[in-house]
Amino acid sequence: MAHKAGYVNIIGEPNVGKSTLLNALLGEQLVITNPKAQTTRHRILGILNGDDYQLVLSDTPGILDPQYRMQERMMSAVDEALIDADTLIVLVEVGQKPERSENVLRRARRFEGPKVLLVNKVDAVPQEDVLPALELWQAALPEAKVVPLSALHGLNVEELKAYLIAQLPEHPAYFPKDELSDRSMRFFVSEMIREKMLSLYKQEIPYSAQVVVNSFEESEAIVRIQADVIVMREGQKGIVIGEGGKALRRLGTEARHAIERFVDNKVFLDLKVKVDPDWREDDRKLKGYGY
Numbered sequence: 001m002a003h004k005a006g007y008v009n010i011i012g013e014p015n016v017g018k019s020t021l022l023n024a025l026l027g028e029q030l031v032i033t034n035p036k037a038q039t040t041r042h043r044i045l046g047i048l049n050g051d052d053y054q055l056v057l058s059d060t061p062g063i064l065d066p067q068y069r070m071q072e073r074m075m076s077a078v079d080e081a082l083i084d085a086d087t088l089i090v091l092v093e094v095g096q097k098p099e100r101s102e103n104v105l106r107r108a109r110r111f112e113g114p115k116v117l118l119v120n121k122v123d124a125v126p127q128e129d130v131l132p133a134l135e136l137w138q139a140a141l142p143e144a145k146v147v148p149l150s151a152l153h154g155l156n157v158e159e160l161k162a163y164l165i166a167q168l169p170e171h172p173a174y175f176p177k178d179e180l181s182d183r184s185m186r187f188f189v190s191e192m193i194r195e196k197m198l199s200l201y202k203q204e205i206p207y208s209a210q211v212v213v214n215s216f217e218e219s220e221a222i223v224r225i226q227a228d229v230i231v232m233r234e235g236q237k238g239i240v241i242g243e244g245g246k247a248l249r250r251l252g253t254e255a256r257h258a259i260e261r262f263v264d265n266k267v268f269l270d271l272k273v274k275v276d277p278d279w280r281e282d283d284r285k286l287k288g289y290g291y
């Protein structure tokens with residue numbers, strides 16, 4: 001049987017459910033999701049392997065007008081995903097207005113291959129609101145196949161997966177067939193810590209923070225991890241640590257539980273908080289952090 005493989009890349013505004021969709025298609029909680037916007041900062045591959053196919057899915061950061069260097073790097077990651085896509089998924093959420101989504105539509109129109117526009121979160125609105133939304137988006141991007149979706153509750157996810165696999169081009173596998181992602185365990189650990197920061201801290205703290213895993217030592221009985229949380233100001237460091245270290249302990253405990261589920265082992269997590277005022281603007285540092 002001929003082998004099929006291709007890239008299917010997901011783009012959209014922040015918070016529309018791109019990462020939730022990637023996880024749903026993979027059937028695994030691979031990438032972090034969160035009700036706060038700008039959860040995803042990198043292009044992350046999730047690879048779905050079958051005997052005769054390999055579907056390489058890309059999650060990307062939500063499209064925005066960049067305000068600082070890190071956000072510029074995030075938008076470069078989006079634009080890279082438009083270059084190698086065999087099929088483009090444009091994800092929008094029901095209620096979103098096409099006329100306010102020019103940043104997304106402009107990129108979608110430029111892409112020359114097949115496009116699927118998914119209207120997500122249809123579980124969250126009355127059923128009679130869905131059809132008008134589909135019609136609006138079909139008019140905005142006439143060449144796209146427009147489909148309603150609930151990435152969270154699985155509506156149309158299996159159908160979408162079957163469609164994406166069916167239209168893959170004949171091609172050898174791009175990655176070893178036992179790989180689930182292009183990213184390392186250390187990367188996913190840092191993401192899980194960052195996701196807990198999004199949940200636990202208000203306002204600018206999560207957006208000013210970077211997490212770096214310095215060591216990851218796995219033995220049969222336990223995984224020992226040391227990670228730094230890097231923030232931009234002393235005041236933020238104080239908030240992350242909290243009174244008597246309470247907030248940092250809570251972050252450590254919640255992150256540890258998430259990491260334990262991910263690695264399926266006991267975890268010892270040592271978290272340190274550091275200040276680096278310009279990490280979001282400094283090209284060399286951003287590069288070091290994988291942006």
Ligand SMILES: Nc1nc2c(ncn2[C@@H]2O[C@H](COP(=O)(O)OP(=O)(O)OP(=O)(O)O)[C@@H](O)[C@H]2O)c(=O)[nH]1
Binds near residue numbers: 034121
């Ligand atoms: N009701 C409902 N909520 C959803 C659905 N899909 C995603 N969500 C929620 O929407 C929020 C954002 O989801 P994410 O997957 O993190 O969104 P994203 O597009 O990756 O966001 P960024 O990475 O910040 O750009 C989370 O709270 C999800 O649980 C859906 O189908 N229905």
Ligand SMILES: [Mg+2]
Binds near residue numbers: 019020032061
């Ligand atoms: Mg995301």
